Amino acid sequence: MSEPVRKSAIEYRNQSLKRRRRWATVSVVITLALVCFSYYFYQIFFTSNVETKGKPSYVVIPxxxxxxxxxxxxxxxxxVVDKLSLHFVARLMKYDKPGAVKPGNYELKDGFTNRQLINVLKSGAQSPVRLTFNTVRLRSELVAKLASQVDVPAQQLDSLLRDPAYTRSLGFDTTTVLTMFIPNTYEMYWNTTATRLMQRIKTTYEQFWTPARDAEREKLHLTRAEVTTLASIVEAEQQQHADERPRIAAVYLNRLKRGMKLQADPTVVYANHDFTIKRVLNVHLQKDSPYNTYMYAGLPPGPINLPSIASIDAVLKPEQNNYLYFCAKEDFSGYHAYAVTEAEHIMNAKRYQAALNRAGIK
Structure with missing residues (x-):
């Protein structure tokens, strides 16, 4: 048999060089892959993926x-700029596991990374909502407004407000409890409960009624609820020009002192529950209701709206005057003409009614 051919030193060297080149190529590829992966990993975890353009942005997780x-x-x-990367990071950070999702209202802050956003969501570090309830007349409107801003069913709130025992525990009855709601901006968490919400409102109410305000109220010989009820009438009479409210408040206080009926048109509108009425007529005055101040003397049993702080303070610090009557000015400026005597008032009222007729307002 012939001897096997032995590889020369040159062949061994060439093969060795090829192997080294292959490994070098593989190493370069692996290194590049690691660099690319590391860069992508860094990008999706540590670079901004939330852009709000400077405007507050919130999301509610139900x-x-x-x-x-x-x-x-x-x-x-x-x-979110890159939705796919957010979903990918969410799974890597186990946001898809049971118990990781926490309901609430969360702020999406400008410049948030995916990692920061998922950490906020998992921790339940929600942002409070700004609860408001202006321009409310009826309890049904109030509970609907509240329920639309926090995770509390309207029927739960309505049930509490209708519960004599519960409202009594707060220091009110089912009618005067509406005077507890001072129109303002309240910060509270979206997933609050009905009772926590009511306690928050009550705390703000007690803070609102400072010793100074109570002292002014006592001078008028009115309860807190009566002040707010009168303020609701003042608010309804003058919605355009807050500077006139202390004068209107004085007129009603003067009438109360003399035992005169308030004869406030807004209470008649409320009694009829027809808020489209622009001109109170005799037919509206026939409505038998404790809110009809043409029919019954004194203040109505509760507010006809939730008056602003400005209107409440107008009652607490009324203008000093002797006026007993007023009616809207015929120039439709939103201001009123005032009178001490009924005869003066009748003349003012005739001028206004003539203006209404000319304008075709019925």
Whole structure:
């Protein structure tokens, strides 16, 4: 048999060079892959992925939502730049696991990274909502406004406000409890409860009634609820020009002192529950209701709206005058003409009624 051919030193060297080149190529590829992956990892975890253009952006995660529902709600805000990377990071950070999704109102802050956003969502570090309830006349309107801003069913709030035992525990009855709601901006968490919300309102109410305000109230010989009820009438009479409210308040206080009926048109509108009425007519005055101050003397049993702080303070610090009557000015400026005697008032009223007729207002 012939001897096997031995590879020369040159061949061994060439093969060795090829192997080294292959490994070098593989190493370069692996290194590049690691660099690319590291860069992508860094990008999706540590670079900004929320852009709000300087405007506050919030998302509500409802009770019972899973992680996909939560992320879809965030997607719909339009604040997330790369939605795919957010969903990817959410899974890596185990936001898809049971118990990770916490309901609430969350702020999507400008410049948030995916990691920061998911950490906020998992921790439940929600932002309070700014609760408001201006321009409310009826209890049904109030509970609807409150329920639209926090996660409390309207029927739960309505049930509390109708419960004599509960309202009594707050120091009110089911009618005067509405005077507890001082129109303002309240900060509270979206997933609050009905009772916590009511306690928050009561705390603000007690803070509002400072010793100074109570001292002014006592001079008038009115309860807190009566002050707010009168303020609601003043508010309804003058919605345009707050500077006139102390004068209007004085007129009604003067009438109360003399035992005169208030004869306030806004109370008649409220008694009829027809807020489209622009001109109170005799037919409206026939409505038998404790809110009809043409029919019954004194203040109505509760407020006809939730008056502003300005109107409450107007009652507490009324103008000093002897006026007993007023009616809208015929120039439709929103201001009123005042009178001490009924004869003066009748002349003012005739001028205004003539203006209404000319304008075709019925």
């Amino acid at each position: 009770r019972g939502a899973d992680w996909k529902t939560a992320l879809n709600a965030i997607d719909k805000t339009g604040a």
